[in-house]
Amino acid sequence: MIRLDGVSRVFGAGPSRVPALTDVTFGVDKGEFVVLTGASGAGKTTLLRLLYRDERPTEGAIEVAGFDLRAMRRRDVPRLRRSIGVVFQDAKLLAGRTVFENVAFVLRVLGTPRREITPRAFAALKAVGLTARAQADPHQLSQGEAQRASLARAIVKSPALLIADEPTGNLDEDMAEEILAIVKDFWTRGTTVLFATHQSKLVTLLKRRTLRLEHGLLVKDEG
Amino acid sequence: MLSFLLNEAFRDLRRAGRVGVSAILLIALSLAALGGFWLLSLNLGRAVAQWRDRVRIVAYLRDEVPPGQVDDLLGRIEGVGGIQRVRYVSKNEALQVVKRALGRQADVADQLPRNPLPASVEVTPDPAHATPDGNRELVQRLAALPEVDDVQGGAHWVEGLAQFQRLFQLVGLGVGAVLALAAILTVTTATTLVLHLRRDEMEIMRLVGATESVIRLPRVLQGLAQGLFAGTLALAVLEVAFALVAPRLELLLPVTLGLSRAVFLSIPQMLALIGGGATLGAMGGLLATRQAAA
Numbered sequence: 292m293i294r295l296d297g298v299s300r301v302f303g304a305g306p307s308r309v310p311a312l313t314d315v316t317f318g319v320d321k322g323e324f325v326v327l328t329g330a331s332g333a334g335k336t337t338l339l340r341l342l343y344r345d346e347r348p349t350e351g352a353i354e355v356a357g358f359d360l361r362a363m364r365r366r367d368v369p370r371l372r373r374s375i376g377v378v379f380q381d382a383k384l385l386a387g388r389t390v391f392e393n394v395a396f397v398l399r400v401l402g403t404p405r406r407e408i409t410p411r412a413f414a415a416l417k418a419v420g421l422t423a424r425a426q427a428d429p430h431q432l433s434q435g436e437a438q439r440a441s442l443a444r445a446i447v448k449s450p451a452l453l454i455a456d457e458p459t460g461n462l463d464e465d466m467a468e469e470i471l472a473i474v475k476d477f478w479t480r481g482t483t484v485l486f487a488t489h490q491s492k493l494v495t496l497l498k499r500r501t502l503r504l505e506h507g508l509l510v511k512d513e514g
Numbered sequence: 515m516l517s518f519l520l521n522e523a524f525r526d527l528r529r530a531g532r533v534g535v536s537a538i539l540l541i542a543l544s545l546a547a548l549g550g551f552w553l554l555s556l557n558l559g560r561a562v563a564q565w566r567d568r569v570r571i572v573a574y575l576r577d578e579v580p581p582g583q584v585d586d587l588l589g590r591i592e593g594v595g596g597i598q599r600v601r602y603v604s605k606n607e608a609l610q611v612v613k614r615a616l617g618r619q620a621d622v623a624d625q626l627p628r629n630p631l632p633a634s635v636e637v638t639p640d641p642a643h644a645t646p647d648g649n650r651e652l653v654q655r656l657a658a659l660p661e662v663d664d665v666q667g668g669a670h671w672v673e674g675l676a677q678f679q680r681l682f683q684l685v686g687l688g689v690g691a692v693l694a695l696a697a698i699l700t701v702t703t704a705t706t707l708v709l710h711l712r713r714d715e716m717e718i719m720r721l722v723g724a725t726e727s728v729i730r731l732p733r734v735l736q737g738l739a740q741g742l743f744a745g746t747l748a749l750a751v752l753e754v755a756f757a758l759v760a761p762r763l764e765l766l767l768p769v770t771l772g773l774s775r776a777v778f779l780s781i782p783q784m785l786a787l788i789g790g791g792a793t794l795g796a797m798g799g800l801l802a803t804r805q806a807a808a
Contacts, residue, residue: 343721366725366726369720369723369724369725369726370723371723372720372721372722372723373722373723374723375723377721383714383717383718385714385715385718386714396715396718397718397722399518400518400719400722400724400728401722401723401724402515402518402728444718444722448722448723
């Protein structure tokens, strides 16, 4: 599903050169649940952005869901992203649209047949336990609910890969565990998951294969 | 998908607010100005065409031609080429014309020992020769005929009117082009504002795998809708202005331009005006999305 080979990403040039990632190599098989950890600024977000082609590597090769990201043309990026669901620390729900409309928005934008939109959106909301809040506005949601809505939006298109960039970063322990449970549920249904967190408690709780980054270097790959 | 794109476009129209309304008004203004110049140019053109048809050259003859030989003479004159119609005017007919012009003093002409007026041939040039150069050429050919003593007349003043019409068209195009550019830039600004307001949505759209055309098309459609509305508004303004002004010109037109009445734009021309508005609007929307992508 994911293959990185000698990947480096450097920002800037000359004296202001900042190596965000250096010579990172690893693979993630289909159906795996992998935790990506490291302190803030270790390079987790940069690595994840490389995977959905929001950044390009300075060196090295990347393959995701069968796409060669280095050789990929800009116009092919949407095809890659349709197979990836992304969740961030900030839920990024759209104001002026209800929870249901936020989830359905993804399907509309991708040209899903009209008759499929409502059932699929409600199925995604049910999977995250938010059907009762479908007509709520984003500002009416708690942080945990907002993050669940964000998860529903990420999985409504049935992605092969779910990338979660610190989705529990703004949540308390109980809410974080709720989110984790939902993500694990997606994983058990066959979605490959790459879960980034700096919280060591969560890493311990998850008991999954763990990749550890320190100053842009992959220092540990265990589990 | 089409209904989604249209919904998004109309959502953007509402979001554009006052800037969007300004864009519509500016496009309408430029189209109304263009349309106004077009209307005036159209009617001037009708006057030019009409007067070109009335241009006459008069070839004065050395001697009056006997009635039996008039047709031969007219045939030789037509033979020089570039002539639409010819008409023989005898000395007597010429005198009658002068007497009619003199009115109550007509009996003055009767005091003359003999009719001093020459016989002549009135020549109407064909459209190709109803121009100053064409006229000059025709006059030279007619003057070369042995029967012809002198040649007068021409299309110089009509050509002056035609030149004025062409200049008017150019000025109209120039003014219209400047206004159109301003209109495009205003639509671009309105669309850029909407893009700024929608940046979160566009980020999500890109993240979930929407193509650039799905992201851009609603903005282009927004501009197109603004332009269509503006074109219709401009046309309405022109129609109202025409309805108010045209009746007041009905007395002046026959005397100044020789036209019985002014005419409004034809249906294809009206559609072209509205289509022009839609094009301006769509161009503004496209420009904004390209700037945003860059």
